[in-house]
Amino acid sequence: MNVTEAVASRRSIRAYTDEKVPLDVLTRVLDKARMAPSGCNFQPWEATVLTGEPLKALQARLLPAERQDPIEYSYSEPQKSERYLPRLQELGAQMYGAMGIARDDKESRNRFVEANKVSFGAPVLMLIYMERLHAAPQWSDVGMWLQTIMLLLREEGLDSCPQEWMSDFGRLIKDHIGVSDETHILFCGLAIGYGDRSDPVNQFERTRTPLEDQVRFAGF
Numbered sequence: 408m409n410v411t412e413a414v415a416s417r418r419s420i421r422a423y424t425d426e427k428v429p430l431d432v433l434t435r436v437l438d439k440a441r442m443a444p445s446g447c448n449f450q451p452w453e454a455t456v457l458t459g460e461p462l463k464a465l466q467a468r469l470l471p472a473e474r475q476d477p478i479e480y481s482y483s484e485p486q487k488s489e490r491y492l493p494r495l496q497e498l499g500a501q502m503y504g505a506m507g508i509a510r511d512d513k514e515s516r517n518r519f520v521e522a523n524k525v526s527f528g529a530p531v532l533m534l535i536y537m538e539r540l541h542a543a544p545q546w547s548d549v550g551m552w553l554q555t556i557m558l559l560l561r562e563e564g565l566d567s568c569p570q571e572w573m574s575d576f577g578r579l580i581k582d583h584i585g586v587s588d589e590t591h592i593l594f595c596g597l598a599i600g601y602g603d604r605s606d607p608v609n610q611f612e613r614t615r616t617p618l619e620d621q622v623r624f625a626g627f
């Protein structure tokens with residue numbers, strides 16, 4: 408698989424098979440991802456990877472849990488903008504449309520959002536956090552590391568779904584994995600597994616804005 412194929416075949420997968428993910432495959436991916444770039448080579452990313460009993464135990468705590476207050480950080484500011492809100496609405500229309508969930512069926516929509524708590528059935532959950540002292544540039548570094556991992560997972564035939572929604576339970580999660588809430592902020596989860604690509608939720612068309620709306624060229 409070349410890079411273009413990895414980029415094109417990666418999508419956020421929200422239904423998985425039961426197939427287990429071997430530790431050596433994950434270690435290989437994460438070892439390669441160490442070469443992701445970061446400003447000043449700070450390498451601000453840290454993570455804990457769970458499967459089996461430790462993952463089940465976390466999910467058992469998450470299922471009855473309420474979202475934490477105060478929040479870990481805000482990931483929804485762009486919803487206040489007329490430029491970005493329609494993008495979220497379009498994603499919802501496509502995703503819930505593929506699952507046959509009607510627009511006004513709030514209960515079914517909420518139930519699917521809650522499926523974030525079990526990472527959509529993925530057998531592996533990677534929890535990604537960083538020290539609180541980091542600022543915007545380091546958040547972007549962690550994002551680059553995340554994408555590097557997601558692409559390397561594709562090379563191994565694996566799928567993933569980043570889950571910032573997990574940050575709504577950041578303190579509970581950090582308590583579960585023994586990470587200090589005082590020093591660390593939970594960025595997101597990453598569901599990992601072999602995707603059930605036949606499931607409609609993994610098949611809807613994903614839209615992107617045209618290149619000319621994203622990038623300007625000059626001097627060519």
Ligand SMILES: Cc1cc2nc3c(=O)[nH]c(=O)nc-3n(C[C@H](O)[C@H](O)[C@H](O)COP(=O)(O)O)c2cc1C
Pocket residue numbers: 417418419420421498523568569570571572573595613
């Ligand atoms: C940092 C980050 C956090 C995300 N958090 C969630 C999440 O909590 N739950 C979810 O279902 N999808 C989540 N997503 C997936 C996005 O919805 C998805 O990337 C976007 O709709 C584009 O679709 P694609 O990844 O399938 O190309 C997240 C993506 C990123 C990059």
